Amino acid sequence: MSVTSPTPGAPMLSAALRLIGWGGLGLIVVAVSLSDFLAHAPAGAAGVGPVLSAPSEAFPFGTDLLGRDLLSETLHGLSVTAGHALLAAAVAIVVGGLFGAVAARLPRALSLTLRGAMGVLAAIPALLLAILVIGLSARLYAPLAAGLAAAPLAFVRGYDRVAAQSSSTHAEYARATGIAASTLLRRDLTYEFRDTLATVAARALAAVTIILSTVSFLGFGATPPSRDLGLMIAAAKANYLHAWWTAAFPALALVVLILCARLAAALGEGERP
């Protein structure tokens, strides 16, 4: 057995997994869009069933300590998490990816200063950055904070990709023929985003979903009555050792959302989103 053998058939497997990921994300969008219709009870409705009832025909996901239907709550929680994650991903893409790509083409001194500053932020766990931004603003801005926390890494990746293109053959020819730097930047951004936008978006979605759910779990995210999956799991912490379903189903929904985003982004096993 070689430690260095490449994976034959990897492109086909990767394409299939990406398709599964996008398909899963599509299904989640449908479920989230229809969450008010699919849920048996409105968000936060207490006393719908008996307290801490195990999964049954009437309550497929069981009920929690306040007698809330966990199937309905999980759907509503997924809706809140996915909505916030989409907003946060957009922030990460614009502030991180797009700004990083533009920064790579700025005058050298400014470009390197920005790269260095973002490198410092990227050396701090994104979770801590998100907590810091929420602490400096308000819990209301948790999606913005998650997006900003994921941005430094996206910036560094975008910067490095475009910086590599700056020394490519097409860039040298363009400069030699007198094409303006702004035109070259526009060209690179167009191609860069056309080819990688879907992957970058899925990657950002996976990253911010993890950050958002974790800050909520730690008490810095969503506030009741609006509950996301992280907050649901945090609330279930007190009972889940004897009522596993209170944490298991929200956690399962969260893992499925992150898994689909990871597969859509074609991330390797264990790769940081």
Next chain:
Amino acid sequence: MLKFAALQAGRLALGLLGATLLAAVISAIAAPRAPGLASFLGAAGLRLWAFVQFDFGKSAISGLMAADELGRRLPETMALVLAGGGLALMVGAPLGILFGASPVRRTAAPLMQIVTAAPVFCAGLALAYGAAHLLHWTVSINAPVAASAPIFSGETQFLELSALPVLTVGLAGAAAVQLALRRGAVENAGEAYRTGLKRMGLSALEIEWVYAVPKVIAGLLARAGDIMLALLSAAVVAEWVFHRAGAADLFVKSVALEDWNMTALILFIFAGLTFATDCAGRIGAYALANEGEE
């Protein structure tokens, strides 16, 4: 080699300077000042000067010097990160080597994708559930019983209480370790030296052991910064989930209670740890990859 080490030392110095500037800006939020940007920048400048003199201010929560307070909490986090890092190497290295072999990887890939999609707090809660129900361990999920239990202690209950946070951090680190090893392996798969060595009569095992393995380990070392970042992130969550009174737990409480001096100092230490690990890893990787060439 010396030139490369000097370059990395320069990068480390710049990184630490940036982290100090960031910490000074955060710390300035707590400084008494007049409203306005100019006043804030002045306060940040004063905090930066104080930082250079190793004066990190006082904790707004305890009233103690921030450095002293952190000094009491940091060993807990470092023990967690070190023990988790050791576990990450023990679990991640065999996994990385195993997954380098394509049939095994293809079989295990879906399971690994699911496992690595779980956020650290979900993994921690799942481990606690398993330990409580299958092993009948005492778990510190809902009570701060572990706050006074040192990680490296001989007593059974303390070991049980320490095992779960270490496992949580270790498994998060293992994912990063196996990925770094696998990437190192893939980068070396197409290297031209393999054909040359085969023509020289070396067996596949000799090529792997003498030439490929050091380069794969170099790949792992080159990503040491990423692994440290994964361990630190996991430590934050593990300390919160399992009620460990470490620096990461202190950070969460400091932000919640707006103790900006403490927040700034912890961020500086964490960024410094990542930069230092990254620097040491890159130098080690360079030395290993270029062994015998200088």
